[in-house]
Amino acid sequence: MRLHRLDITAFGPFGGSRSIDFDALSAAGLFLLHGPTGAGKTSVLDAVCYALYGSVPGARQGSGQGITLRSDHAAEGTRTEVTLDLTVAGRRLEITRQPPWARPKRRGTGTTVDKAQTWLREYDAATGAWKDLSRSHQEIGEEITQLLGMSREQFCQVVLLPQGDFARFLRADAEARGKLLGRLFDTHRFAEVEKRLAERRRATEAQVREGDAALLADAHRMQQAAGDTMELPELAPGEPGLAEAVLTAAAVARSTAREQLTVAHCRLTAAEAAHAAAERALHDVRELARLQRRFAEARERAERLEEGAEEHRRTQERMERGRKAQTVAPALELREAADAAHRRAAAAETHARALLPETFADAGAAGLAAAARRAAEELGGLESARRAERRLADLVAERADVDRQERADEDVLQEAEAWLAGWENTRAGLQARVEAAQEAAGRADQLAVRREGAQTRLGAARLRDQLIRDTDEEQRRVLDSAEHAVRAKDHWLDLKEQRLNGIAAELAANLTDGEPCAVCGATEHPAPARRVTGHVDREAEERALAALQDAEERRTDHERRLAALRERLAAATAEARDAPTAQLAEEAEALERDLTRARQEASGLHAAREELRRAEQEHERRLADRRQAEVRSAARLTRKENLDREQSTLEAELAEARGAAASVAARAAQLERQVALLTDAAEAARAAEESAERLKDADGRLAEAAFRAGFDTPRAAVAALLDDAAHRELQHRLDARQAEEAAVRAVLAEADTVAAAGREPADPTAAETAAATAGLRLREAASTRDAAARRCAELDRLSARAATGVRRLAPLRQEYDRVARLAALTAGTSADNERKMRLESYVLAARLEQVAAAATARLQRMSSGRYTLVHSDDRAGRGRSGLGLHVVDAWTGRERDTATLSGGETFFASLALALGLADVVTDEAGGVRLDTLFIDEGFGSLDDQTLDEVLDVLDSLRERDRSVGIVSHVADLRRRIHAQLEVVKGRSGSTVRQRGVD
Numbered sequence: 002m003r004l005h006r007l008d009i010t011a012f013g014p015f016g017g018s019r020s021i022d023f024d025a026l027s028a029a030g031l032f033l034l035h036g037p038t039g040a041g042k043t044s045v046l047d048a049v050c051y052a053l054y055g056s057v058p059g060a061r062q063g064s065g066q067g068i069t070l071r072s073d074h075a076a077e078g079t080r081t082e083v084t085l086d087l088t089v090a091g092r093r094l095e096i097t098r099q100p101p102w103a104r105p106k107r108r109g110t111g112t113t114v115d116k117a118q119t120w121l122r123e124y125d126a127a128t129g130a131w132k133d134l135s136r137s138h139q140e141i142g143e144e145i146t147q148l149l150g151m152s153r154e155q156f157c158q159v160v161l162l163p164q165g166d167f168a169r170f171l172r173a174d175a176e177a178r179g180k181l182l183g184r185l186f187d188t189h190r191f192a193e194v195e196k197r198l199a200e201r202r203r204a205t206e207a208q209v210r211e212g213d214a215a216l217l218a219d220a221h222r223m224q225q226a227a228g229d230t231m232e233l234p235e236l237a238p239g240e241p242g243l244a245e246a247v248l249t250a251a252a253v254a255r256s257t258a259r260e261q262l263t264v265a266h267c268r269l270t271a272a273e274a275a276h277a278a279a280e281r282a283l284h285d286v287r288e289l290a291r292l293q294r295r296f297a298e299a300r301e302r303a304e305r306l307e308e309g310a311e312e313h314r315r316t317q318e319r320m321e322r323g324r325k326a327q328t329v330a331p332a333l334e335l336r337e338a339a340d341a342a343h344r345r346a347a348a349a350e351t352h353a354r355a356l357l358p359e360t361f362a363d364a365g366a367a368g369l370a371a372a373a374r375r376a377a378e379e380l381g382g383l384e385s386a387r388r389a390e391r392r393l394a395d396l397v398a399e400r401a402d403v404d405r406q407e408r409a410d411e412d413v414l415q416e417a418e419a420w421l422a423g424w425e426n427t428r429a430g431l432q433a434r435v436e437a438a439q440e441a442a443g444r445a446d447q448l449a450v451r452r453e454g455a456q457t458r459l460g461a462a463r464l465r466d467q468l469i470r471d472t473d474e475e476q477r478r479v480l481d482s483a484e485h486a487v488r489a490k491d492h493w494l495d496l497k498e499q500r501l502n503g504i505a506a507e508l509a510a511n512l513t514d515g516e517p518c519a520v521c522g523a524t525e526h527p528a529p530a531r532r533v534t535g536h537v538d539r540e541a542e543e544r545a546l547a548a549l550q551d552a553e554e555r556r557t558d559h560e561r562r563l564a565a566l567r568e569r570l571a572a573a574t575a576e577a578r579d580a581p582t583a584q585l586a587e588e589a590e591a592l593e594r595d596l597t598r599a600r601q602e603a604s605g606l607h608a609a610r611e612e613l614r615r616a617e618q619e620h621e622r623r624l625a626d627r628r629q630a631e632v633r634s635a636a637r638l639t640r641k642e643n644l645d646r647e648q649s650t651l652e653a654e655l656a657e658a659r660g661a662a663a664s665v666a667a668r669a670a671q672l673e674r675q676v677a678l679l680t681d682a683a684e685a686a687r688a689a690e691e692s693a694e695r696l697k698d699a700d701g702r703l704a705e706a707a708f709r710a711g712f713d714t715p716r717a718a719v720a721a722l723l724d725d726a727a728h729r730e731l732q733h734r735l736d737a738r739q740a741e742e743a744a745v746r747a748v749l750a751e752a753d754t755v756a757a758a759g760r761e762p763a764d765p766t767a768a769e770t771a772a773a774t775a776g777l778r779l780r781e782a783a784s785t786r787d788a789a790a791r792r793c794a795e796l797d798r799l800s801a802r803a804a805t806g807v808r809r810l811a812p813l814r815q816e817y818d819r820v821a822r823l824a825a826l827t828a829g830t831s832a833d834n835e836r837k838m839r840l841e842s843y844v845l846a847a848r849l850e851q852v853a854a855a856a857t858a859r860l861q862r863m864s865s866g867r868y869t870l871v872h873s874d875d876r877a878g879r880g881r882s883g884l885g886l887h888v889v890d891a892w893t894g895r896e897r898d899t900a901t902l903s904g905g906e907t908f909f910a911s912l913a914l915a916l917g918l919a920d921v922v923t924d925e926a927g928g929v930r931l932d933t934l935f936i937d938e939g940f941g942s943l944d945d946q947t948l949d950e951v952l953d954v955l956d957s958l959r960e961r962d963r964s965v966g967i968v969s970h971v972a973d974l975r976r977r978i979h980a981q982l983e984v985v986k987g988r989s990g991s992t993v994r995q996r997g998v999d
Contacts, residue, residue, distance in 0.1 A: 002149060003027070003964075004049065004933045005093075006086040012051075013044035016074025016990025021045065021982060025995065027933065027964030029980035034935070034968045036984030041991040042968050045984070046935055052085035052096045053145055054153040055119070055138065070100045074990030077105060080115075089148045093124035095131060096141070191844050198824040205817040212806060212813065219803045220247045226795040227254040248807060251800040258796050262789040265782070272775070272782035279768075279775035286768040292757035299748035306742055313738050319723075320731050325710050326721035332706035333719060336699035343692035350689040353682035361682070369686060373679035400644050403637055410630040410637075417627040424620055431613040438606030445599035452596050455589040461576035462585050468570040475563045482556035489552040493545040500537040543988075842884055846872065848921065849884055856917030860910055867891050868910065870899075870917075912936065935966045 004023040009015050026032040036042050047057040051070065071081045084097045097120040103112040121141045122131040135141050149156060224231045231254040354361070361369060577585070703715050712718040723731070748754060828839060850872040857869045873885030873896075887896045888910065902910055915936070966982075967974065975981065983994040 011075030014041035032980035290763035323723035369683035441602035860913035
């Protein structure tokens with residue numbers, strides 16, 4: 002990386018724009034950056050760092066935001082900007098950064114904040130022009146970090162070598178060195194390895210403990226299943242030997258449970274045999290008791306049969322008479338059917354005769370049939386009259402329709418005539434409305450133009466009145482600001498005079514014994530002036546001057562505003578002229594009212610035109626309706642005459658056909674009803690005569706059937722008949738009696754039953770008690786056997802699960818042991834790690850050893866071969882080892898701590914260490930070439946010889962084509978180094994003066 006040019010505007014102490022040409026300074030290889038304290042030497046380095054990384058070095062940034070990048074000397078409208086031109090990784094780049102700033106608002110008072118801006122450009126050698134790459138903060142930051150290969154902290158340690166930091170590094174303990182080296186060499190990944198191993202150790206330990214806890218839980222369940230006969234191991238989860246102890250205790254519990262199962266099985270076999278014997282005895286006793294009860298019940302049933310023998314005989318006789326009467330049932334059914342048919346026929350005849358006139362009361366069936374035939378013949382002769390009657394009804398309806406059409410056409414003609422009579426007046430009125438609306442529309446357009454002009458003059462008049470008030474107020478502010486500026490100027494002049502009067506005391510405050518006086522050049526200062534009470538220093542004068550400048554700016558601002566108000570007032574007055582605002586407002590309101598009325602009148606133009614058009618269409622429709630109605634009236638007159646002639650002919654024909662009836666249809670309906678009634682009455686009379694003959698024949702057959710069956714009269718046969726229910730009841734009684742007799746005989750004939758009746762009475766209760774006792778013992782034995790079997794099964798299941806858990810935990814426990822050993826080893830807590838060195842410290846120790854070797858090559862030249870830096874991995878007290886740094890004194894041959902070096906020795910040792918660290922970090926960062934380095938302060942502590950040796954070492958850096966900038970205010974360096982960049986401070990901010998090689 003080589004710097005070419007740096008442009009600074011309003012940055013730090015630089016109030017204006019400054020440019021630094023690093024190419025001219027780097028031509029000599031070694032250049033000096035000097036200037037008085039507070040001038041801004043370090044701010045140049047801050048600008049380089051800010052251009053690259055967007056922030057200043059951490060040591061000067063402080064906590065939080067810390068530093069204010071914008072210069073207090075910058076003009077109000079000048080924005081802070083830093084531009085850096087450099088070559089890195091073979092590419093010529095230009096970076097421009099503008100931090101956020103509070104600028105004055107373009108309108109009104111106050112400030113507004115503009116966001117930060119960043120530009121990245123690259124020089125194209127082929128075209129000789131710059132091309133834009135990006136304007137994104139994030140993209141530019143990633144691009145620069147990737148090209149440099151260093152973070153901001155690494156860049157500040159490697160390129161901007163801070164001597165104070167490395168002096169502290171020399172005297173720091175191992176922990177402080179570890180923090181610095183960790184930031185430079187980015188070894189946090191090794192710390193992450195330590196952290197990950199520790200997390201892995203904790204995770205696997207938790208898994209092992211969880212597995213052991215599950216194993217102990219299974220052991221507790223096995224203890225509960227074994228009935229608390231199992232002894233658990235007194236080990237906590239995670240302790241070694243827990244798995245073996247649990248498996249051993251489980252094996253003992255399983256063996257005991259199997260023995261208990263064998264004993265329970267033997268007891269169950271004996272209980273089953275005893276229970277089977279008791280069940281057999283109970284079965285035999287119950288069978289004997291059943292046979293004895295069966296015999297006793299059969300004897301009781303035989304006695305009941307003997308008692309019901311007479312009732313059984315009467316039932317048999319009743320069944321016999323019913324079977325005889327059953328032979329008479331067909332004749333009886335035939336007689337009952339004939340009697341019912343005769344009664345129905347007689348009722349039908351009576352009903353049919355009641356509907357006929359009295360003239361047919363004595364007529365027989367033949368007479369009624371002849372009368373029906375005569376009425377039917379008369380009905381057939383009325384068919385022609387029916388057709389004429391239907392035609393007459395159609396004629397009447399048609400004539401009514403013609404009359405209705407005639408009345409409708411008359412209404413249409415009257416309405417059309419009435420409407421057409423007023424047509425001329427209607428058309429004239431509508432035409433007048435259209436013309437009035439058109440006139441109002443033209444008047445509205447003229448009023449709109451006049452209203453716009455009136456409103457413009459009214460607005461100008463109101464603005465004129467407001468500007469008059471604003472001008473008076475602003476004129477008062479101008480007078481006040483002018484008076485304030487005069488007072489501020491008088492105050493500043495008074496303070497300036499007082500300071501000039503006491504300037505001697507201010508100059509005397511900077512005198513130092515042995516240093517020349519800035520006024521007379523003397524090195525002795527026997528009686529320097531002293532500050533008196535009320536002394537005015539430079540800060541007070543500058544504050545007064547700033548107050549004066551602020552007052553002048555406010556006065557100028559008010560005068561500028563007053564001039565602008567007067568210009569606007571003149572323009573408004575020219576527009577509004579001298580007319581009062583109230584008068585213009587009244588004129589504008591009057592025009593607005595007239596315009597509103599005109600627009601309201603003109604708004605009906607479209608409606609009036611539409612209404613006129615609809616009226617003309619209605620006029621045409623009315624004329625057409627009148628013509629059509631007249632045509633239809635002429636045709637209708639002829640049709641009415643034809644209908645009247647046909648109706649007269651049909652009415653004469655129908656008067657003869659209907660006789661006394663109201664109509665032919667009524668006469669036909671009378672005849673149809675008469676034919677139907679006569680026909681029904683004739684049929685009913687014939688049916689009644691036939692049914693009477695059938696009833697007489699059925700009575701004779703019934704009497705004959707009763708005699709043959711052995712009954713004296715048909716009534717006796719009817720009394721002996723049995724219905725189905727009675728017959729089923731009697732038959733059921735006889736069958737039940739027969740079945741009961743057979744069952745009793747069968748039971749009394751059984752040999753087992755008769756033999757059981759001769760034995761002693763059975764006692765089932767005692768046998769049941771003995772069987773219940775044997776069953777209870779059997780259930781208790783089975784329950785004991787089942788509990789023992791479940792215990793064995795549960796112990797086998799839990800033991801298998803515990804064995805599975807032990808097998809699953811075995812590799813996990815091995816992994817935990819391996820991870821725990823690695824975690825303890827990398828953390829420096831393992832007994833195998835004799836020096837208690839952490840992994841990150843081990844890596845940093847190797848880096849520190851490289852840094853010490855690189856620093857020694859320069860330290861020997863700076864110290865004339867006396868000192869050598871060496872790395873030490875000895876433990877410091879009880880702490881950890883690995884980051885010790887000692888110096889070997891060739892004059893004594895002993896190794897001692899770097900804290901024993903003197904001030905000058907500490908400076909060049911730390912300088913050598915810084916240069917060595919720069920080389921190592923550069924190589925570590927990927928070999929990025931650093932062609933420009935800066936060394937900040939520390940040369941004032943060297944004697945002349947040592948200073949020459951240090952400068953020789955720095956000058957030798959040119960062998961690697963490097964340029965080194967020394968930041969110092971040591972006067973002797975100005976004679977030794979010809980290429981210089983001087984920073985000069987002043988009241989309006991610092992400036993730079995650059996001098997190259999003569």
